Amino acid sequence: MQNTARNLADQPENTLNSFQLSHLRQAIAGLSREQLTWASGYLAGLSAQPTSAEPTGIEENLEAPVMTILYASQSGNGRGIAEKLADAASQQGIHHRLISADDYRPRDLGKEKLLTVVISTQGEGEPPENARELFKYLNGKKTPQLDNLKYAVFGLGDSSYEQFNQAGKDLDQRLQTLGATSLLERIDADVDFDTPAADWQEQILPLIKEQQPTDQAAQIIPIQRQASNAVHYDRNRPFQAEVLDNRRITTAHAVADVHHIALEIDPESLSYQPGDALGVLFKNDPTLVNEILNQLDLAGDAVVTLQSERLTLAEALQNRLE
Numbered sequence: 216m217q218n219t220a221r222n223l224a225d226q227p228e229n230t231l232n233s234f235q236l237s238h239l240r241q242a243i244a245g246l247s248r249e250q251l252t253w254a255s256g257y258l259a260g261l262s263a264q265p266t267s268a269e270p271t272g273i274e275e276n277l278e279a280p281v282m283t284i285l286y287a288s289q290s291g292n293g294r295g296i297a298e299k300l301a302d303a304a305s306q307q308g309i310h311h312r313l314i315s316a317d318d319y320r321p322r323d324l325g326k327e328k329l330l331t332v333v334i335s336t337q338g339e340g341e342p343p344e345n346a347r348e349l350f351k352y353l354n355g356k357k358t359p360q361l362d363n364l365k366y367a368v369f370g371l372g373d374s375s376y377e378q379f380n381q382a383g384k385d386l387d388q389r390l391q392t393l394g395a396t397s398l399l400e401r402i403d404a405d406v407d408f409d410t411p412a413a414d415w416q417e418q419i420l421p422l423i424k425e426q427q428p429t430d431q432a433a434q435i436i437p438i439q440r441q442a443s444n445a446v447h448y449d450r451n452r453p454f455q456a457e458v459l460d461n462r463r464i465t466t467a468h469a470v471a472d473v474h475h476i477a478l479e480i481d482p483e484s485l486s487y488q489p490g491d492a493l494g495v496l497f498k499n500d501p502t503l504v505n506e507i508l509n510q511l512d513l514a515g516d517a518v519v520t521l522q523s524e525r526l527t528l529a530e531a532l533q534n535r536l537e
């Protein structure tokens with residue numbers, strides 16, 4: 216697609232200037248092959264219309280604020296949260312684009328009006344590797360004032376580290392220093408981020424809709440990302456896989472006990488790309504669970520509440536907790 220765009224720019228008979236071409240590249244960033252095919256047919260249909268035709272809904276709303284959903288993630292958790300937000304935005308007819316910090320041009324910040332950022336913290340309070348250029352630009356001398364920008368930040372971190380969610384805090388503070396307005400108080404999520412992420416999504420989308428024309432939802436045809444009916448697998452909804460092979464690949468005297476494990480994964484049900492993280496969830500030994508209950512004189516059938524879910528203490532210890 217980039218080669219095609221480059222060829223278009225080289226042909227004088229085409230009317231796309233560099234600014235329009237840049238916007239086109241941004242619009243198609245992250246689209247699947249099927250979505251690109253749909254978009255190309257849609258654009259071809261528009262070009263076939265008579266020039267005197269009435270403007271379409273999209274043309275009437277070209278000036279409407281577009282919500283940019285930007286994610287900067289090291290392990291993939293941030294991308295998952297951003298994708299769920301994009302799916303919900305599509306269902307509500309909110310004009311948006313979903314983009315990774317890898318593909319985002321920092322100088323486009325000056326053109327943004329609505330920005331939501333999902334960002335994790337690495338090492339000693341540092342941003343993910345793919346967000347380094349963005350932070351460098353934000354802290355540079357040529358960064359413009361962002362008085363027209365309204366934003367929200369969702370931070371991912373681990374409270375066991377001293378610099379908990381520092382990247383999200385730094386980003387939030389810098390945007391405010393540059394004149395941007397926060398739509399919602401920054402979220403500093405810990406390792407159990409599912410509930411805070413769901414709550415954040417429910418809060419931010421109505422605020423975003425308030426910034427857009429009241430008739431936009433009925434007129435916009437979102438092509439950025441189609442809502443998917445596919446199951447999103449995560450720690451709360453893991454993919455069930457059979458262990459095909461489990462063998463130790465280190466010697467008996469090695470310091471580390473390293474195993475080669477092969478799992479049966481149906482590529483039609485679960486697909487992954489380089490950079491994605493795979494977590495393996497397992498059940499604790501029932502003998503160990505019973506030993507803990509006996510030592511603490513606790514009843515295994517006692518009902519407890521874990522993240523608003525009611526279950527027995529024995530089940531929580533065996534299946535949900537370390």
